[in-house]
Amino acid sequence: FDQLDGEIWFNGEFVPWKEAKIHVLTHGLHYASAVFEGERAYGGRIFKLTEHNQRLHQSADILGFKIPYTIEELDEASNELLKRQGFSDAYVRPIAWRGSEQMGVSAQNSRINVAIAIWQWGSYFDPAEKLRGIRLDIADYRRPDPRTAPAKSKAAGLYMICTISKHAAEAKGYADALMLDWRGQVAEATGANIFFVKDGALHTPIPDCFLDGITRRTVIELAKRRGYQVVERVIMPDELSTFSECFLTGSAAEVTPVSEIGPYRFKPGTISENLMKDYVKEVHPVAAAAE
Ligand code: PMP
Structure with missing residues (x-):
């Protein structure tokens, strides 16, 4: 580079x-x-x-x-x-x-x-895989307690466990890793926030020990504009089997559907696709200006 x-x-x-x-x-x-x-x-x-x-x-x-x-x-x-x-x-x-x-x-x-x-940096994940939904492993390292590390800072030091986790996932053929937090709750991927869909509503973890991403907030706003309910709450890993869709959000990752997390399976569906489209429109100045 x-x-x-x-x-x-x-x-x-x-x-x-x-x-x-x-x-x-x-x-x-x-x-x-x-x-x-x-x-x-x-x-x-x-x-x-x-x-x-x-x-x-x-x-x-x-x-x-x-x-x-x-x-x-x-x-x-x-x-x-x-x-x-x-x-x-x-x-x-x-x-x-x-x-x-x-x-x-x-x-x-x-x-x-x-x-x-x-x-010039194209798609953060492989474009073909992105459309099908990327595969995530579950990381061994957990997001630290905010009393252990400055969780609200986009600090280089916090990325040490992200790089280790992403490398470990890649070595097993996964695109990325889902990180739990120190309590064992679902937190985020190594460089993006995570959302799930259940019965037409979005569910996403409360960002109390990781970044409340700018893309995360943008997608919540887009979802509300479409009339989707957005629930920010504690999500435990054993609940993953109850969700139908899953996607990641981040400035680099944009909106990226997820098809697998460890043993759990998801199918990119209407809600993920609509939010992917809405995000593209939102970020593009011509479309944004026309609104
Ligand atoms: N979590 C982590 C660990 C990240 O690196 C990023 C990317 N900055 C995000 C979440 C998403 O943040 P944003 O949407 O502001 O890019």
Whole structure:
């Protein structure tokens, strides 16, 4: 990924992609003092850009550091970079981290760096599999108790268990893993939230120890517009056999139907398909403007 062409916005400047480098003694690398975002641009507009940059600021606040650019400056930098990269549909990755000025757990005086990269990233899951519904394993690792980790921050450190879980699932031929939380309740996938369908209503876990995704909130709004009931509640894994449909939501994953979770089977149906269609319409600026 470090050999692409184009530019990266790096601490206020546009630098050639291949030259956007950091030192090996970067605090963020050693101690995970880093927060990031994931966004998608559709038709030249970054969907819910300001909400993502607000969350980036919040994530850093939770980790005890301040991003040295305002939300407006980050919005402007992202839009300018999208133009300079020349993409209309693309993935946007802002990241903020503590630099290499200080080593050790304490790094109060390290510089807070910010970079934004934009590249063309197609479907997060295999497109053919996505239509049939992807297969999920159930992860061994659980989402931590919010008293154990800063669950509301999109912090790089929290992704350690996600990468381990996703790799373990992939090794067994699955596309991703469902993670339970520390209580054993259904939580989310390794990079996306989860929804289920039962008797025409949507059921989704309460996001009290994982991200309340921007896509999750968008899909809840779309579902309500269609008149579907949305129930946010505790979902235990042994209930999975009672649901007819299941799908994931995320800025990268968009709306992705799920066909299997361990021993449980689902069939992408009308509700998943309608919400997939509604989401495509919602994110696309032409359709959004016409409403
Ligand atoms: N949970 C995790 C662990 C994620 O990485 C993501 C993607 N950011 C989500 C949920 C969904 O969040 P969003 O819809 O805001 O992209």
